[in-house]
Amino acid sequence: MVQGQDPVRYMTVLFAPEDKRRSLFALYAFHLEIAKIRETVSEPTIGEIRLQWWQESLDGIKDGFSRDHPVYKELEQVADFSVLYPLLSEVITARRSDLYSDGINDFQALIDYVNSAGGALSEAAYIVSMAKASNPNNRRSARSSGAAWAMIGLLRAVCDETQSIPFMQTITDSDPTLKLCQDMYSAAENFYTQAMGAQPKTSPLLLNAVSSVYLRRLLKALKIKPQGSGKANQNTVTIAPISQLSLIWTMTKAALLKRY
Numbered sequence: 408m409v410q411g412q413d414p415v416r417y418m419t420v421l422f423a424p425e426d427k428r429r430s431l432f433a434l435y436a437f438h439l440e441i442a443k444i445r446e447t448v449s450e451p452t453i454g455e456i457r458l459q460w461w462q463e464s465l466d467g468i469k470d471g472f473s474r475d476h477p478v479y480k481e482l483e484q485v486a487d488f489s490v491l492y493p494l495l496s497e498v499i500t501a502r503r504s505d506l507y508s509d510g511i512n513d514f515q516a517l518i519d520y521v522n523s524a525g526g527a528l529s530e531a532a533y534i535v536s537m538a539k540a541s542n543p544n545n546r547r548s549a550r551s552s553g554a555a556w557a558m559i560g561l562l563r564a565v566c567d568e569t570q571s572i573p574f575m576q577t578i579t580d581s582d583p584t585l586k587l588c589q590d591m592y593s594a595a596e597n598f599y600t601q602a603m604g605a606q607p608k609t610s611p612l613l614l615n616a617v618s619s620v621y622l623r624r625l626l627k628a629l630k631i632k633p634q635g636s637g638k639a640n641q642n643t644v645t646i647a648p649i650s651q652l653s654l655i656w657t658m659t660k661a662a663l664l665k666r667y
Contacts, residue, residue: 409435412443415556415617418654422662423536423610430535431611433481434491437461438528440478441498445505445574454506462499465492490534497527510574517578518594521557522550526598529553532611548605549612555598556614559621562591563646566629585629592625608665616661620649 409432410417420431441461448454464479469492473483485491501523504510511517533549564572565579566588572579579587599618624646649657661667 408439412439414651415614415649415654418658419610419613422613422658427536427610429481430485431532433478433485434495434528434532434535436478437482437495438498441502442505444502448506451506455503458499458503458506462496465495465499468492485535487534491531494527494531494534497523501527505574508573508576512577514578514590514594517558517561517575517591521554521561521594521598525557525560526550526552526554529556529611529614533605533609536609536611537607545605545607548602549609551598552602552605552612552614552618555595555602555618558591558595558598559618559625562588562595562625563621565591566625567646588629592622592629595625596622608662608667610662613658613661613667616657616667617649617654620653620657621646 409420413435416435420428420435423431441458444454444457448457464474464476464482467474468479468483468488473480482488501520504516504520511520527550529552530546530550532553533546537545561572561575565575565584595618599615599622602612602615602618605612628646658667
């Protein structure tokens with residue numbers, strides 16, 4: 408499931424210690440279940456019901472109840488689930504914005520969204536990777552890593568005008584696309600900078616290495632000077648995904664050099 412639908416995070420798991428991989432795959436499978444709800448429902452009410460089912464599922468795992476769902480059963484096996492519970496609940500809360508055309512109605516709401524939808528997930532992954540050795544500063548760096556990756560994903564979709572993000576309709580209608588792309592780039596870059604402080608390095612933080620590649624490509628495509636001055640390209644901005652070979656090389660190099 409994760410391999411086919413979230414190849415970048417899948418690759419980061421392969422760099423994790425073997426005894427951590429099952430739990431990381433469980434987290435990312437949960438994320439995919441939540442993320443796909445918007446695309447599989449015909450109206451927000453149905454989406455709300457499905458999100459509530461998952462929230463109740465998290466409650467059930469925390470309280471020791473069981474449900475017959477493959478992802479639920481994998482989450483049940485994750486150690487110290489009570490520590491992860493508030494973070495996974497935060498992901499669900501953030502994803503409610505996906506269901507509505509005005510789900511994100513200004514830029515600060517967008518910052519909050521990526522910080523919760525992507526950031527909380529990466530913070531949970533960091534905790535799983537480090538177990539009780541995690542510390543608050545590194546957890547914040549891990550959160551920033553996930554927020555940067557989430558913002559880059561949205562940025563690529565918004566700037567490629569062939570794609571549509573319904574829950575960002577309010578902000579995309581009110582803000583010229585190229586200016587919005589520049590602002591989103593700056594936000595992603597800021598999150599990335601904040602993410603680079605975590606020690607020790609763990610596999611979820613390999614997202615930083617991939618984010619760095621995309622940020623360089625976006626910088627060139629948008630023609631943004633490093634300090635944010637200059638004009639953006641006046642054409643549709645399309646950033647091709649990183650090939651699997653390049654992805655493997657980027658992560659391998661970062662892991663070997665501890666630059667992530």
